[in-house]
Amino acid sequence: MKIGEVSNQDVFHLGTQGQEKRPETSFSSYLQNALNQVSSLENDARMAAQSLAAGDAAQIHQVMIAYEKAYLALGLTIEIRNKMVEAYHEIMRIQM
Numbered sequence: 001m002k003i004g005e006v007s008n009q010d011v012f013h014l015g016t017q018g019q020e021k022r023p024e025t026s027f028s029s030y031l032q033n034a035l036n037q038v039s040s041l042e043n044d045a046r047m048a049a050q051s052l053a054a055g056d057a058a059q060i061h062q063v064m065i066a067y068e069k070a071y072l073a074l075g076l077t078i079e080i081r082n083k084m085v086e087a088y089h090e091i092m093r094i095q096m
Contacts, residue, residue, distance in 0.1 A: 038073045045070040 045066040052063045 035077070038070075038077050041066075041070040041073045 045063070048063040048066040052060065
């Protein structure tokens with residue numbers, strides 16, 4: 001029985017056999033997508049409120065749920081922004 005050599009390429013790809021490569025998304029595109037989702041939730045809440053005010057079939061609990069989703073998403077976005085700013089200030093305080 002003859003044992004063949006193992007190339008460097010085989011070693012580096014051992015764990016990725018059978019897995020498809022996913023395109024990498026940048027941090028900025030991830031943030032942009034998240035902000036678009038928050039904006040969409042706010043628009044949904046606004047449309048639900050307008051529908052209720054116009055007397056359409058929307059019910060008050062649906063409007064309140066839409067507003068709470070938008071409120072929570074916006075609150076989370078603000079907290080993430082605050083943490084990012086805090087991390088930036090911490091990095092700027094590092095002395096080299």
